[in-house]
Amino acid sequence: MNIGIFIYPDAEVLDFSGPFEVFSTASRLCGTENPFSVFLIAESSALVSARAGYKVLPEYSIDDHPPLDVLIVSGGVHTHEMGNEKVLAWIRSQAECVTLIATVCTGIFLLANAVRSLSCKVTTHWEDIPELKKRFGRLHVVEGVRWVDEGSVISSGGISAGIDMSLHLVSKLHSESLAEKTALQMEFAWTKNT
Incomplete structure (x- = not known):
């Protein structure tokens, strides 16, 4: 499955790095099976200056x-992106064709602004x-929840909650046992329930 994580200037570092680590670790633990291909996407292929000047080169x-198959929209200082029609x-076009779309932190603002018909349970x-x-x-x-699963739309609270949500995504898209192994490998105490 192709897991694309959308980043932009002033995106919160752990909002995209946490999910990236979850899916890359899960794939590594599967050996040759490699169920997930995870990569960063930005508006252009130029270097992105994330929160606090953290420089990232999207793939x-x-x-x-x-x-x-899955789009994850990271959070951060999203003011510019809220008015970026491109x-x-x-995001609107991806929401129509991906299996599911997930947001970390304020990423839900971008999804809600792009998909005006969105009216499900969410969190941030x-x-x-x-x-x-x-x-x-x-x-x-x-x-008061770490993440909310509404089927094809999953949203999480800020920063480390995106890791909990991503482990949930691994359990949903592959297996709970792989999600548990991934959390153990990452030495992360996974909050499974919302």
Whole structure:
């Protein structure tokens, strides 16, 4: 499965690095089976300056990536991206063709802005919940949870909650035993339930 993680300037580092580590570790533990191909995607293939100046080179741009099975939208300082119609149109088109779309932290703002019909249960970082409720009244924003699974849309709270969500995705897309092995390999205490 192709797992694309969307990043942008000022994206929160662990919001994309955490999920990347989960899927790459899970594949490594499977040996030759390699169930997941995970890669970073940005608006262009140029170097991206993530939060605190962390420099990242995406593998693909939104114009040249392979077909995705799963799209993960990272959070961060998303103000510019909220008005970036090229990015929003791309997220909208991906939401129509991927098996599922997941968001970490404020990534849900980008998904909700791109897909105006989105009206399911979601969550985000606790600090951003009031703004999410205010801007997107059609969403059922759940508080006090690490992640919410609505079938084809899965959202998580901030930063480390994205790792919990990604382990859940491994269990959903492959097996719970692989997710547990991945958490153990990463020495991460996986919060399984929301």
